Amino acid sequence: MVSLRDCSMPIVFVVTSLRSCQSVSGSIGSAIFCGTKNSNNRIIHKCRLQLSQNSLRAQVQVGMPMPTEGHARALQLLQSAPRPPQLVVFDLDYTLWPFWCEMYSARDEFSLYPESQGILEACRYRTLLDLSRSWALQLRALSNATKPLLRKDFPWLSLSEYTLVHVCQSRELNIPMAIASRTPTPNVAKAFMKKLGWPGLFDSVQLIPASSGFDHHSAQKDTAHFPAIKRELGIPYSEMLFFDDESPNISKVTRLGVTSILVPSGMSVDMLRKGLEQHAKNGK
Structure with a gap:
């Protein structure tokens, strides 16, 4: 496992489950980083987020190298x-x-x-199936909950004012x-x-x-x-x-x-x- 600080920008958070996200506290579930690579040029394709009122903790698993010829x-x-x-x-x-x-x-x-x-x-390869339309309310709530924490703990992410957390389901x-x-x-x-x-x-x-x-x-x-x-x-x-x-x-x-x-x-x-x-x- 590697730290979020090992990754280079830009970061896109893609949450695969919001079942337990009824409030700011609790587990968000699994997430996927898209289009992100670290210093070893390897895709970061899976992570787990734990959200509480005070902090955001994340672990990411290094996946396949960035796509190559063919x-x-x-x-x-x-x-x-x-x-x-x-x-x-x-x-x-x-x-x-x-x-x-x-x-x-x-x-x-x-x-x-x-x-x-x-x-x-x-x-x-893993692909992503976008479910954001059907999760619109949870999407906005999760975005509003996570942005302040992300800005505090990871200021180098440079999140824009309208950053959204995309709700997706992985399909392998x-x-x-x-x-x-x-x-x-x-x-x-x-x-x-x-x-x-x-x-x-x-x-x-x-x-x-x-x-x-x-x-x-x-x-x-x-x-x-x-x-x-x-x-x-x-x-x-x-x-x-x-x-x-x-x-x-x-x-x-x-x-x-x-x-x-x-x-x-x-x-x-x-x-x-x-x-x-x-x-x-x-x-x-």
Whole structure:
């Protein structure tokens, strides 16, 4: 958790529940900050406010990085998908990033495919449904109650005279994701994922090395990685969408009933579109 003082302006308060806000005292509930980032360029997407007659206390949880290339198009595809997958599984090497991990050390600099990060962010995206019209009276009362406290405790917010607290309800897309990689250097892969802020982003991470060292074709994802993912998450193969850069993996995992898409040039929004379309067809 981080302090409100760690955030940069502008701040927009978005309250998701006013059920207990009958007076100035009491709990307001959950809230969301929109369009706000701290010094690490990370969106502040969730907080909890406690309002009393004397003070306003808040805690905020740091969320995903600010949207990157491909994010908007990927989000639109996922939100409009006729049959969204219950789980999206990615290979790492030459799928999310353009190299083999074994060619690097954990201290090296590296890069992703241009649209990889945006696609991952889209899978975890939260949208807001504005309910302010139906909450007009509570909205005005809450605004009048909070502005003096905010001005006193957080003068750097520079709230205008007519600042309102927007009443919203969060609606999560939040598609689970997993990693299935047979890298012979899982320590490097873990280090790179940590640098990217990915720990906790994926619901299952299967870094199962190839059985014969650097022979990438000896690790069988259909008998090792995917059974482990299924045991851990309990999601049927038919509800999974998988992206990989090697044809043998695609063929074998497809036989499990997983919608599997070959990405010969790495992950992109176009490949995501192809995968979502194929997943919808497979469900008919």
